Amino acid sequence: MASINYPQPVIDLIQELKRLPGIGPRSAERVALWLMQSPKAQPMVLAESLVAAKQEVSLCGDCGFFTTSAGCPVCSDHNRSRQLLCVVENATDVLPMERSGAFDGYYHCLGGKLSPLDGVMPEDLNIRALLRRVKGMSGVEVVLALGADVEGEATSNYLAEMLESLDCSVSRIAQGLPAGGGLEHADELTLTRALQGRRKF
Amino acid sequence: MASINYPQPVIDLIQELKRLPGIGPRSAERVALWLMQSPKAQPMVLAESLVAAKQEVSLCGDCGFFTTSAGCPVCSDHNRSRQLLCVVENATDVLPMERSGAFDGYYHCLGGKLSPLDGVMPEDLNIRALLRRVKGMSGVEVVLALGADVEGEATSNYLAEMLESLDCSVSRIAQGLPAGGGLEHADELTLTRALQGRRKF
Numbered sequence: 148m149a150s151i152n153y154p155q156p157v158i159d160l161i162q163e164l165k166r167l168p169g170i171g172p173r174s175a176e177r178v179a180l181w182l183m184q185s186p187k188a189q190p191m192v193l194a195e196s197l198v199a200a201k202q203e204v205s206l207c208g209d210c211g212f213f214t215t216s217a218g219c220p221v222c223s224d225h226n227r228s229r230q231l232l233c234v235v236e237n238a239t240d241v242l243p244m245e246r247s248g249a250f251d252g253y254y255h256c257l258g259g260k261l262s263p264l265d266g267v268m269p270e271d272l273n274i275r276a277l278l279r280r281v282k283g284m285s286g287v288e289v290v291l292a293l294g295a296d297v298e299g300e301a302t303s304n305y306l307a308e309m310l311e312s313l314d315c316s317v318s319r320i321a322q323g324l325p326a327g328g329g330l331e332h333a334d335e336l337t338l339t340r341a342l343q344g345r346r347k348f
Numbered sequence: 349m350a351s352i353n354y355p356q357p358v359i360d361l362i363q364e365l366k367r368l369p370g371i372g373p374r375s376a377e378r379v380a381l382w383l384m385q386s387p388k389a390q391p392m393v394l395a396e397s398l399v400a401a402k403q404e405v406s407l408c409g410d411c412g413f414f415t416t417s418a419g420c421p422v423c424s425d426h427n428r429s430r431q432l433l434c435v436v437e438n439a440t441d442v443l444p445m446e447r448s449g450a451f452d453g454y455y456h457c458l459g460g461k462l463s464p465l466d467g468v469m470p471e472d473l474n475i476r477a478l479l480r481r482v483k484g485m486s487g488v489e490v491v492l493a494l495g496a497d498v499e500g501e502a503t504s505n506y507l508a509e510m511l512e513s514l515d516c517s518v519s520r521i522a523q524g525l526p527a528g529g530g531l532e533h534a535d536e537l538t539l540t541r542a543l544q545g546r547r548k549f
Contacts, residue, residue, distance in 0.1 A: 153414055163397045169375055182368070193364045193395075197361060198395050200361040200380070204355050220353075
């Protein structure tokens, strides 16, 4: 009696799904079998979406946000303030900033953060283009909006140093209590930062 | 200032990923952006796997298990016992049975279970083909291996009734304590079934 397994195409599909972030072997099997069996599943539509997203979307050569053949939606928006340039780690960080509604300038996505342990050095990030842009926007305020972890801090410090000699001011977003968070849930470092960043009421 | 969103192909991809079972809006966004950004992502390979799995794999017309152009791996295996036919709900139930190594007969996948509330009636299941197969395998033991929930019970009872007049014996898999499970974790119904199903030591 031969041992039975799923047909090879199904095994291949499970294998590919398993590579996605947050999807383990069991989820991958469940998703693959749902795709094969459920009358509601549209595996072909999903496949087409993947191909379309990969083929039609690229990163803007200036700011690093997602762009299509229609042009970068940020860089081509001339109603934004040319006095503000927000530096974020990844293209995916632009949308949370936009949803906050508190920023109306331009963005610059670094494509990562400095992390010598993982082999990410300054030349691996989109820093040269940032310096060129800042030179072209004289008197701009560069807002560093990088993560509050060690690599984010290191990247902020490095950028502040590089920008020092240019005609721009450099600021960074505040660290402190998250909205809605009580003191009892805040860790010591967060409270230290919140105290250090206190402002006149 | 126009509000910024991901390009349409990325939004479409997030939409499609969100339809997968167990994947919510946040996971879908995370997976889509990982597929767009990570150097390790292979969206085209995933798309090809989806197309291949959909095009090359179908359900066996006899037993309902997954099959390719090479033929059904179960039905074409003549080393199995023709005295045993195991009835399961879905094609996905065959592999757990096979992995147990305790069954060497053939399978029959119903494609679901009776559930009048969800509009699943006997004619929606692969029951007619089951009766035809049983008639062709005279003296076979039909092992009902359906779930232990209400619909599984109802389906088992219905099948037992339909098979009564045919030249076959009907059995069902046991209900009781799961392997490794202590009494303190078993619910009352499980213990009732375990007691009812007790066997001479």
